[in-house]
Amino acid sequence: DIQMTQSPSTLSASVGDRVTITCRASQSISTWLAWYQQKPGKAPKLLIYSASSLETGVPSRFSGSGSGTEFNFSISSLQPDDFATYYCQECNGYPLTFGGGTKVEIK
Amino acid sequence: EVQLVESGGGLVQPGGSLRLSCAVSGFTFSDHYMDWVRQAPGKGLEWVGRTRNKGNSYTTEYAASVKGRFTISRDDSKNSLYLQMNSLKTEDTAVYYCARTIGGAEPMDVWGQGTTVTVSS
Numbered sequence: 001d002i003q004m005t006q007s008p009s010t011l012s013a014s015v016g017d018r019v020t021i022t023c024r025a026s027q028s029i030s031t032w033l034a035w036y037q038q039k040p041g042k043a044p045k046l047l048i049y050s051a052s053s054l055e056t057g058v059p060s061r062f063s064g065s066g067s068g069t070e071f072n073f074s075i076s077s078l079q080p081d082d083f084a085t086y087y088c089q090e091c092n093g094y095p096l097t098f099g100g101g102t103k104v105e106i107k
Numbered sequence: 108e109v110q111l112v113e114s115g116g117g118l119v120q121p122g123g124s125l126r127l128s129c130a131v132s133g134f135t136f137s138d139h140y141m142d143w144v145r146q147a148p149g150k151g152l153e154w155v156g157r158t159r160n161k162g163n164s165y166t167t168e169y170a171a172s173v174k175g176r177f178t179i180s181r182d183d184s185k186n187s188l189y190l191q192m193n194s195l196k197t198e199d200t201a202v203y204y205c206a207r208t209i210g211g212a213e214p215m216d217v218w219g220q221g222t223t224v225t226v227s228s
Binding site: 032034036038042043044045046049087089091092093094095096097098099100101 | 142144151152153154157168169170171204212213214215216217218219220221
């Protein structure tokens, strides 16, 4: 099974900050990686797919990069609506696995 | 509008059974793979399983934690997805989401709002 290790688990930041989250896969997954945003009591929302492609309708301040085993997710200028938990997910093989999540909190 | 609506959650005793449903609308259900994902209280996301589409013989995949106890099925004529859960354990307590996938190594691009399953005596 592919393990996805996401860091940090919690991130404190201010509005306007640039934030970056890292996701590492235990083996190469090419660019078969997605990023989701989840707010309390809500379903996850797809933000990024194929490691760096922005889902339709998602603001351009969100971006993703990486391939193989190391991936980054960034928010260029944190907005009040961005305080949430973010998850990476490998889409390459079974079982599908998610990272442990990164909670982005207000500093 | 693309919509997925789960139902069927509730309180069940350990060892019991429950069947979840996911009613979909706004897209051609039969074209898509569909997933179940769960989230235990205060925890992260856990993939439960997947059903492929008719073109891929409706084959299924499961997480090891549910294999042999849970069964995913679908009825394309009713635009509905199901999760039959048997031999439930307290650790199956979670919010269960259905999600749409285009197929193969693609992400889950549309999610339902979730239904809560509580396994407790």
